[in-house]
Amino acid sequence: MRKRIIVANWKMNKTPKESLELVELLKEKVDTEEYDVVFCVPFVDLIPVASALEGTHIMLGAQNVHYEDFGPYTGEISAPMLKEIGCTHVIIGHSERRAHFNETDHTVNQKIFQTVNHDLTPIVCVGEDLEQRKNNIIIEQIRMQIKRALKNVSFEDVSKTMFAYEPLWAIGTGMSASPEQAQEVCHAIRQVLAEMYDHETANTIRILYGGSVTGKNCAELFAMKDIDGGLVGGSSLKEDFAKIVGCK
Ligand code: PGA
Numbered sequence: 001m002r003k004r005i006i007v008a009n010w011k012m013n014k015t016p017k018e019s020l021e022l023v024e025l026l027k028e029k030v031d032t033e034e035y036d037v038v039f040c041v042p043f044v045d046l047i048p049v050a051s052a053l054e055g056t057h058i059m060l061g062a063q064n065v066h067y068e069d070f071g072p073y074t075g076e077i078s079a080p081m082l083k084e085i086g087c088t089h090v091i092i093g094h095s096e097r098r099a100h101f102n103e104t105d106h107t108v109n110q111k112i113f114q115t116v117n118h119d120l121t122p123i124v125c126v127g128e129d130l131e132q133r134k135n136n137i138i139i140e141q142i143r144m145q146i147k148r149a150l151k152n153v154s155f156e157d158v159s160k161t162m163f164a165y166e167p168l169w170a171i172g173t174g175m176s177a178s179p180e181q182a183q184e185v186c187h188a189i190r191q192v193l194a195e196m197y198d199h200e201t202a203n204t205i206r207i208l209y210g211g212s213v214t215g216k217n218c219a220e221l222f223a224m225k226d227i228d229g230g231l232v233g234g235s236s237l238k239e240d241f242a243k244i245v246g247c248k
Contacts, residue, residue, distance in 0.1 A: 002206050004222065005036035005162070005229040006245050007123060008236030009063065009091060009210070012042060019045035022237065023052040029242035031056040035229070037245055038089045039236075040123075043077055050086045061089030061123070064097060067110035079118035090115050091231070092122045093149065095168050105148030112149060116157045123162050123208070123231065124149055126189070130169040139188045146192050155197055162206040163189050164231040170211025172233060176221070182209040183224035190226050215243025222247055 014022055019041055030037050040061035041049050050060050066076035082090065092115065093108035108124060115122040126145040128138045142165070150158060165185045170177050177185075186207045193202035209221050210231030221227055235241055 002204065002228045003036055004034075005038065005206055005208065006030075006241075007038045007040060007061065007089070007091070007164075007208065007210075007229070007231045008241060009094070009231055009233045010039070010041045010045070010236060011063070011096070011233055013237055014042065014045060016045050016048045019049050020052055023049055025239060026241055027052070027056060027058065029239075030245040031058055032245065033057055035245065040089065040091050046082070046085055046087065059088045060086050061091065062087050063091045063094065065090045065092070065111055065115060065120070067107065067114045069114075079114050079120055083118050083120060087120060089121045089123055091164075092124050093145075094125045095127055095166060095171060105145055108145075108149045109151050109153070112153055112157070112161060116160045121160060121162060123164055125164045125166050125210070125231070127166040127168050127171075127211075129167075133167065133169060138185060142185055142188055143192045146189060147196065150196060155201060158193070158197055159201055159204055162208065162228075164208040164210045165189060166210040166231060172212070174212050176212035176214070176217050177209065179220045179224050179227075182221055183226055186224070186226035213244060215240045215247070218244045218247040 038059040038061045040063050062082050065079050066073055069078055092111045093103055097103040112122050126142050128141045132141050167177050189207050190202045206228040208229045208231045209227045213230040213232045214235050
């Protein structure tokens with residue numbers, strides 16, 4: 001049985017001061033042992049948010065990481081840095097990073113090695129754009145992203161990862177994928193994992209859906225067989241997030 005996980009992706013929102021206000025608003029409402037809850041916040045918010053979350057079950061995540069431990073990489077943050085301040089998860093290969101910051105399947109692959117080597121859980125994002133959906137090259141796109149991301153990743157390491165299916169056309173648009181559309185792709189992700197590894201391994205890996213998840217549509221999305229939770233952007237910045245975490 002895979003435990004549901006709800007991941008908040010604050011993106012580039014909330015100053016350190018504002019981050020504490022948001023944590024204050026949500027903390028008690030989303031502190032649960034029933035599901036895993038992770039706040040992926042901007043780098044400068046990590047330390048204050050870590051303190052504010054002390055004594056709760058809520059986990060802390062980053063939205064990116066560099067693939068080396070240290071060195072001449074101006075402006076970057078390393079896995080040991082994140083680990084030391086209490087991060088447990090890192091979002092990798094978000095489509096916004098792929099679109100604006102040259103993230104590729106190759107760097108995603110490097111970052112998967114880097115995170116698992118430092119005992120951080122990578123949340124690996126994949127998804128098709130609107131053009132690909134219109135041309136019905138959805139599953140091919142997803143399979144290719146997964147295969148490249150997992151190049152040379154061992155059985156042991158793949159079981160420490162999780163995936164998020166985030167169709168680009170659904171991110172921040174208010175137009176979520178339907179539960180059936182999301183299930184179809186999440187199932188395809190599990191399928192490719194089963195082909196590359198085995199069914200047992202594929203069945204233990206958590207696969208999330210992301211893209212305009214709200215308190216209103218979460219129940220039908222999370223009811224789907226291969227959807228193990230959500231990666232939530234816009235709705236994670238307000239009280240609606242508590243509804244998503246409490247979603248039955
Ligand atoms: P959204 O973002 O919930 O605002 O659509 C999701 C994401 O990009 O992770």
